Structure formats: C-alpha cells, structure tokens
Amino acid sequence: MSDHELRVSKIRDGTVIDHVEGGQALNVLAILGIDGSEGLGVSVGMNVPSDRLGRKDIVKVEDRELSQSEVDVLSLIAPEATINIVRDFEVVEKNRVTRPDGVTGVLSCPNRNCITNAGEPVETRFDVVADGVRCDYCATILRSDIADHIDV
Amino acid sequence: MRQDHLITATQLSRDDIEAVLDRARAVADDPAAYADRHAGRVLALCFFEPSTRTRMSFDSAAKRLGMNTIDMGDVDSSSVSKGESLSDTVRVIEGYADALVLRHPSEGAATLAGERVDVPVVNAGDGAGQHPSQTLLDLHTIREDHGLDDLTIGVMGDLKYGRTVHSLAAALTEFDANQHFISPESLRLPRSVRFDLHETGAQIREHDDLEPILDELDVLYVTRIQKERFPDENEYHRVAGEYQIDAETLADAPDDLTVMHPLPRVDEIAPDVDETDHARYFEQAHNGIPVRMALLDTLLENANPDGDEGTEVGR
Ligand SMILES: [Zn+2]
Numbered sequence: 001m002s003d004h005e006l007r008v009s010k011i012r013d014g015t016v017i018d019h020v021e022g023g024q025a026l027n028v029l030a031i032l033g034i035d036g037s038e039g040l041g042v043s044v045g046m047n048v049p050s051d052r053l054g055r056k057d058i059v060k061v062e063d064r065e066l067s068q069s070e071v072d073v074l075s076l077i078a079p080e081a082t083i084n085i086v087r088d089f090e091v092v093e094k095n096r097v098t099r100p101d102g103v104t105g106v107l108s109c110p111n112r113n114c115i116t117n118a119g120e121p122v123e124t125r126f127d128v129v130a131d132g133v134r135c136d137y138c139a140t141i142l143r144s145d146i147a148d149h150i151d152v
Numbered sequence: 153m154r155q156d157h158l159i160t161a162t163q164l165s166r167d168d169i170e171a172v173l174d175r176a177r178a179v180a181d182d183p184a185a186y187a188d189r190h191a192g193r194v195l196a197l198c199f200f201e202p203s204t205r206t207r208m209s210f211d212s213a214a215k216r217l218g219m220n221t222i223d224m225g226d227v228d229s230s231s232v233s234k235g236e237s238l239s240d241t242v243r244v245i246e247g248y249a250d251a252l253v254l255r256h257p258s259e260g261a262a263t264l265a266g267e268r269v270d271v272p273v274v275n276a277g278d279g280a281g282q283h284p285s286q287t288l289l290d291l292h293t294i295r296e297d298h299g300l301d302d303l304t305i306g307v308m309g310d311l312k313y314g315r316t317v318h319s320l321a322a323a324l325t326e327f328d329a330n331q332h333f334i335s336p337e338s339l340r341l342p343r344s345v346r347f348d349l350h351e352t353g354a355q356i357r358e359h360d361d362l363e364p365i366l367d368e369l370d371v372l373y374v375t376r377i378q379k380e381r382f383p384d385e386n387e388y389h390r391v392a393g394e395y396q397i398d399a400e401t402l403a404d405a406p407d408d409l410t411v412m413h414p415l416p417r418v419d420e421i422a423p424d425v426d427e428t429d430h431a432r433y434f435e436q437a438h439n440g441i442p443v444r445m446a447l448l449d450t451l452l453e454n455a456n457p458d459g460d461e462g463t464e465v466g467r
Contacts (some may be wrong), residue, residue: 115259115264117258134347
C-alpha cells in the first residue's frame, strides 16, 4: 500500500470522495468551495489507477461533511463518485451519488443575456436533462462545460 | 386552458391552444358579446424594450374587453433607468393592475416575473426567447386557412434569434406538423429549441434554400434577418439577399400557399407579394386582436374563478 493510499484511509472525521472521473478533483473542490484557506485538511489524489474508471481522482476533506446540494452538483461532474463519510476513523456511510431532478443556486447560467445574470435578486435553477442541465429561466442547455459555471 | 400565466409556447398543450383559438373565433364572430366582459379591470403594459405594434395590439384587445390599460412608458423615463430590479418593478405594478403584459430584453424575464406576482403575466417577448401570444395569433391564421392537422410549414430567415420562430416551432409539435427550417448556416435554430423539438419526436428538416421544398409547403413563414447579427454589412447584404422573396419566387408555389410574417418587414417580402393570393401577413397582424382578447379573457377567468364575467365561452 502506498503512502498516499494509507493517508486516505487514515482520515479521522470528514469525507472521502472516491471514483471521481480523472481530472475533475479540482472541480470537486471548487464545488465544495474549498481552496485551502479554510484550514481544513485536504488531500487530493489525481489519476490514480482504478479498476472501474481506468484512472480516477480521490478527494479527502477532513472535518467536513457534504450537504445535499453539494452532492447534487457533484453528481453532474462526477456521476460515478462514491461518498464516504468518516467518523472516528470508521466509514459510517458510503453512498453513490444520484442525479438530482434539479440544482438550485449553485450554477451560473452561461447565457449572458439570461435574466439570472441581470442583477436580479434570484437564485439560478437548472433542470437536469438527458445529458446536461438546463436553465429554468432562459432554457439554455449546459453540457460538458458544467464545471466552468459553478458559482462559488 | 388552466394556466396562470402565458410564458412560453412549450407550456401549451394542444387542448390549451385549441381552447384559446376557439374562443378567438367566437370573439371575432361576435365582438360585441365581449365588449364589457372585463369592465373595471386594468391591464398593465410593461415594455422594457421598444415595441409599438405588440403594445398597441394588447392595448386595443384589452379595451375591446372593457378594460383600462396603464403603460409604464418608455424605459428611459421610468424608474428602471434608476436601477430598480424587474422583480421590484413587477411587484409594484401588480398592485395597480389585474394582469401584466411584459416585454423585456433578457431571456427568462417573464418566467421571473411570473414567479414574483399573483396576477396573470403574459410574455410579449423575452430577448431571443419566446413570444407565445404571437404564436397563438400565427396558429389562428394558419388554422383559418389550412387547419392545423397534416400541415407542412417552411420557416425562413433568422431562426437563431427569432423568438416568434422558437415559440411557433414548439407549439406546432403539438400538431405533428412537418417543419422545414430555411436559413443561413449561422442563423440556424438554437440548441435549446432543437432539444425541445427532438424531445417531442418532431419532424424537422433544415435547408439552405427555399426553392427545393417550396412546392411541398402549405405555409411559408418569413422572418427578418437583422443587420446587427452580422459582423460586417457586406456579409449581411449578401446573406439576407438570399432569403428574400418576391412574386416571381412564388410563381411555382402551390396555389393555396399562405405567406406569413410577424411584421415589421423590411425587404424580405417584396411589396409585389402583397397583391398575390398568398399574402396573409396583414390579416395575421389583425388576428392579434381577437386572439389576445381570447387570451386575456381566459387568463383573467382563470385568475378570478368566482368573477362575474358571465358564462364560459369556447370551453
Ligand atoms: Zn439562463
């Protein structure tokens, strides 16, 4: 077992997000609004060999559990992810993400002419559609570029 | 139609559309029966973008239902120019009126307004989004000529930014129309509209030229290609020139072809077409009155179920 994998298993309290598509780890941190300045212990494994994905990323955040809306958006960029909640060194919960029906207040609309980008007091709302998300206001569809529009 | 607002054409079922169009027909047949139907009620005309004909059409329709209208005037002279949000503006105006008609330059503005107020909101155009009351009058015009079943329609011009096109295309999926879209490559239907059309399994085909499909069409719906859409003027003239029609273009068209246009036109339909039996764009504009009367009547009836408007019509 490498040092890195050992470290991942040694978290006391927090969340391990595993089976993230290779290259998406930093976007996962962006969704969680974590840039290191919070003082949380964060470890990132990138392009780790994986049976299921070929290459995967792993994100481990100490002393932090995810909210449902964070998990919802996470599912859009990392549909295969598993979320392990760790308390006192034990994995107390292990969940696969599921695609939500919609996401509210987390993404910004890429359409600059959308009313949600016009300085209105309004939260963005996106419906989850077949291969992306769709703005409830202007109907613009966001596909592979979702991670570029996370509003954190 | 059991709707609180009219925001997009995609919200309308075939039954919704037919109910409004049946009522529009009843209004056109006997306008006097509707003259006092909403006396004492007020319609607010909120146009955040210049428009004369749509505003006048709603104004006239409301007055023919016995309503009064209030108008926030030009955006330059209203509090909007002082930076008030749309959310606040409509909340204030809601207290002045029984229904709101909204035109706004941002896509989704009417959706937002509909979430903020309890009175009916009619989207009279939101940016490059939707313009569903135009669609209802377009459908009324088509129905009077051809009916809405087994229809083959060609829509030509600016399909990317043309909100009338987006609304019409969505509504026509309710009638399984064969839809042809004729435009330059750069002005094809946007992804979101295409998505909706594909979701419904609609038959759509895209073309560069009108000529090969002209003889299949029942309706040719022409829209304006705007100069602003092109980086340089020469390019605009070259492209726009290919999507103009005149009487000669229509020489080989089916006798019963209906030519429509949401107006105003510039030079995409030559004046000599006006004299042909195909031209229907002025009737189309006139149809805005009974259709908007029927629409306002329906929405106000839904909003005031215990009202005293008398018996239901067309339902
Ligand atoms: Zn939007």
